[in-house]
Amino acid sequence: MKIIIYNEIEDSSLAIEHSFSFEDGSDRADIQFEGNLLKVDNAGFYLQGVADVIYNTICDRCGGTAVLKLRADISINIERGLPITKPVGFAADEHEMSDEDGDSFYSEPDSLDLEELLRQEVILQVPAKRICKEDCQGLEYKDSPEAEITPINSLAALKALKEK
Numbered sequence: 479m480k481i482i483i484y485n486e487i488e489d490s491s492l493a494i495e496h497s498f499s500f501e502d503g504s505d506r507a508d509i510q511f512e513g514n515l516l517k518v519d520n521a522g523f524y525l526q527g528v529a530d531v532i533y534n535t536i537c538d539r540c541g542g543t544a545v546l547k548l549r550a551d552i553s554i555n556i557e558r559g560l561p562i563t564k565p566v567g568f569a570a571d572e573h574e575m576s577d578e579d580g581d582s583f584y585s586e587p588d589s590l591d592l593e594e595l596l597r598q599e600v601i602l603q604v605p606a607k608r609i610c611k612e613d614c615q616g617l618e619y620k621d622s623p624e625a626e627i628t629p630i631n632s633l634a635a636l637k638a639l640k641e642k
């Protein structure tokens with residue numbers, strides 16, 4: 479957990495370098511973030527930077543381990559305070575949450591949970607197709623002919639060639 483207390487930010491921007499890991503089911507991500515938290519106005523901040531991610535997951539094709547290296551660009555508006563939930567039937571206004579607000583993150587009024595923000599952003603940027611390597615041939619290929627060639631078979635094959 480990395481919590482940034484807004485009141486402790488003295489200048490209009492704060493340089494941030496932070497490394498951490500998180501797990502998501504059987505997946506695991508190691509994240510190295512470098513960027514800046516910029517003060518926009520009293521109501522909000524803007525986080526900008528780059529997250530280098532090593533994402534360990536399961537290959538969609540062969541079920542083996544897939545290690546994805548990602549570089550996620552982070553640029554997100556941070557709004558202090560949670561979105562106000564309105565009673566049903568309340569007239570919608572321009573601040574109502576919609577899909578178009580997807581690039582906003584709502585923090586606590588006085589602090590930001592940096593790891594939670596980055597975790598959400600990284601999960602969004604992990605590709606849907608997760609394969610261990612470009613040319614992974616999937617399950618059937620796992621029992622490749624290569625693995626089946628025992629020394630004896632090789633010898634027999636050599637013999638057969640010589641006898642020709």
Ligand SMILES: [Zn+2]
Binds near residue numbers: 542
């Ligand atoms: Zn694979």
